[in-house]
Amino acid sequence: MLIKSAQFLTSAARPEQFPAPDLPEVAFAGRSNVGKSSLINTLVNRKKLVLTSSTPGKTRLINFFRVNDAFMFVDLPGYGYAKVPHVERRGWRPMIERYLTGRESLKAVVVILDVRRTPGPEEVQLLAWLEESDIPPVLVVTKADKLSKSARAKQLNLIAEAIGVDPEELLLFSSKTRHGWDALWKAILELTQPPPEDERA
Ligand SMILES: Nc1nc2c(ncn2[C@@H]2O[C@H](COP(=O)(O)OP(=O)(O)OP(=O)(O)O)[C@@H](O)[C@H]2O)c(=O)[nH]1
Ligand SMILES: [Mg+2]
Numbered sequence: 001m002l003i004k005s006a007q008f009l010t011s012a013a014r015p016e017q018f019p020a021p022d023l024p025e026v027a028f029a030g031r032s033n034v035g036k037s038s039l040i041n042t043l044v045n046r047k048k049l050v051l052t053s054s055t056p057g058k059t060r061l062i063n064f065f066r067v068n069d070a071f072m073f074v075d076l077p078g079y080g081y082a083k084v085p086h087v088e089r090r091g092w093r094p095m096i097e098r099y100l101t102g103r104e105s106l107k108a109v110v111v112i113l114d115v116r117r118t119p120g121p122e123e124v125q126l127l128a129w130l131e132e133s134d135i136p137p138v139l140v141v142t143k144a145d146k147l148s149k150s151a152r153a154k155q156l157n158l159i160a161e162a163i164g165v166d167p168e169e170l171l172l173f174s175s176k177t178r179h180g181w182d183a184l185w186k187a188i189l190e191l192t193q194p195p196p197e198d199e200r201a
Contacts, residue, residue, distance in 0.1 A: 030112030032078030
């Protein structure tokens with residue numbers, strides 16, 4: 001995958017602020033501080049296209065990026081961060097759900113999990129919800145560089161079990177080492193290719 005361009009388009013909270021749905025779109029979702037924004041930077045080979053921070057709760061709005069004039073990447077705010085005020089945490093769901101339900105150009109959601117952490121009810125809920133909405137998930141386990149190889153293998157099994165999938169379905173990634181870059185692009189390309197004419201609704 002050759003990255004020719006990546007531009008920030010806009011930040012939005014409400015559907016009327018979303019850019020025109022004129023490109024196949026991929027959104028990136030996951031808990032606060034899991035590494036969503038870093039993962040997008042890594043995917044598009046840029047250091048600072050998307051703002052990242054070691055303080056959870058950096059991304060608070062829905063941010064749209066145009067990649068290669070061929071895709072839209074959407075950085076979603078993180079969920080589940082206990083120190084974000086309760087009112088704001090409650091705001092996350094409606095904002096994200098409005099985006100996820102109403103977005104006709106959305107082709108896939110990259111669900112990002114931390115290799116060191118067993119997924120909880122938020123992740124299970126998000127996945128169940130994507131399934132109900134017929135939005136294919138891409139399951140990415142990031143921060144792979146934070147664990148040794150053997151600890152990683154053990155965690156992958158625990159994570160898979162917690163969300164009820166086969167460990168093979170998990171894509172291991174690291175924004176630090178770029179591990180998984182090719183595999184993730186491949187998954188994204190497969191899900192954003194238009195289906196053959198006769199399969200279109
Ligand atoms: N070692 C390592 N650190 C990472 C990786 N990905 C992200 N980080 C670090 O994790 C912290 C959070 O990264 P972000 O990309 O801002 O996370 P986010 O999910 O966008 O966070 P919010 O916007 O707050 O929800 C930053 O300090 C990153 O440098 C990774 O693959 N490996
Ligand atoms: Mg972020």
